[in-house]
Amino acid sequence: MMNIDTNLSRAAGQVQAVLRGEIRAPHVKAFFDEPTFTASYVVHDPATRVAAIIDSVLDFDHASGRTSFESADKIIAIVEQERLTVEWVLETHAHADHLSAAPYLQEKLGGKLVIGAGIATVQDVFGKIFNEGTRFARDGSQFDELLIDGDTLMIGGIPLIALHVPGHTPADMAYVIGDAVFTGDTMFMPDYGSARADFPGGDARQLYRSVRRLMRLPDESRVFLCHDYKAPNREDYVWETTMLAERTGNVHVHEGVSEDDFVDMRTQRDATLAMPKLILPSIQVNMRGGRMPEPEENGVSYLKLPLNQL
Template sequence: MTRDTTLESAIDQVNAVVEARLRAPHVRAFFHEPTFTATYVVSDDATGKAAIIDSVWDFHQPSGRTSFEAADEIVAYVQEQELSVDWILETHAHADHLSAAPYLQEKLGGKLAIGREIVTVQGVFGKIFNEGTEFARDGSQFDRLLEDGDVLMVGDIPLTVLHVPGHTPADMAYIVGDAAFVGDTMFMPDYGSARADFPGGDARLLYRSVRRLMRLPDKTRVFLCHDYKAPNREEFVWETTMLAERTANVHLHEGVTEDAFVEMRTQRDATLEMPKLILPSIQVNMRGGHLPPPEQDGISYLKVPVNAL
């Protein structure tokens, strides 16, 4: 399936919901304020089947302690609603929070999936963290590696996979009925776009990925992975529409050229600090949400490469 064919399939899905030929998925968001992350449970009301997108494992960096408060909220919701989880999806290997995917998989079942380009991320960060040969760089930590054009099912509702690189090489968007889960490709219209200066990031690719997503119909519900409150906004918000993104996104609205965006994004990224959880997050997330193997004392350790980033 070509990239254009994949996008046409996603457009057809949205239109089918708008025209009442396809059920709209039910979307329940869980916002984790410590990391500004939105996790989603997407379900088909008729079948009770569900997918979980971009989960959070609580990590207290000063102490190195972990907990599952955020993940347990999701477990409780899924059980209360009597849902059956088929998929646990990551839009990319996050640099700002640890994934709770293995814990959710243990509690709720489902297959863990991410974009195939996770192998590129594993290769880059495997070197940065000086991982030995025991760290597999083939994506085998995940149950399935997804490619552009793959179609999964959430009950009777199709989920079309779009490869949208730029923020990282592995970013994926998931179109479920009329709902688009776009990860870190873009934020709320008043906040703009994601950074593109991580290893393997590319502002030009990000622009093209967002422009591809913006070809989805106006009524597409757009669900974002993060919100940081734009200036003069008092509340966190993580849902918008593609019409709002296309016409009002402060970085990427219609009329913004690729060169202008790349210049803006490059200058802006040069002023940003690294995310405070990037070092623990990447080490865990490139392993599918698992800690590095325990050492001889039975404890897992996370590395801090000095002057490497």
């Protein structure tokens, strides 16, 4: 029996509806944080001026343990300048390379904090790695809403359809907003390829299938990526492409690359990669919805450094 992916079909139909002029295309403003190579986004409905923020960055100096808000304040400035109403603060997954500024943005702008329901799996795995004990909830309750595949939110008059795309982590979600697809770390620019799949809970086969699933969206889909690292021989950072460019030109997973070949490539490549320099602070904070661990008796929050665990 043929497996009909109804949620993907809904998302593809939404992109086509935008192309036909039946649904408004969202306005997308990107913010690139070079220290973490992260692209954050403000996405809004131009008619209602209702907005969502996707994958925000909290500035963090690893050497001193100090946080700051320069990156988040840039987002706030645009939201206020454009007179937008933020209803959603979205995470595509629990990032391992930067800390989320979601609580700060919620305090300043409002909005509900949203992530995929798979965050509970991530919390369980890393709760053990960091020996968090029973006080740390592993049910996703640090977030306002947990999404599963096919769930829909509204950004003004523009639907957001959530697609579960595991592989990089169990919790990865892609968000299809009008004709714009926010893939998180599932794929990168065509000349750079795909995300790693060797973190706890990652799976290269799942990643291949998730990428292939997204590549079935219409060629004209605007694709917005969470990171760019500048491929060899490219001078500028780029974080927007099309699904046609990904499907036909992605160096790791273009048409014709088999699942086994991808898994072999990804496994060998991942074995050569160092851990992201901010993975330990990032995961501890991001699995809490961007909040720091509870302060100790002296009023100071501390991050753990587990030895020989990753």
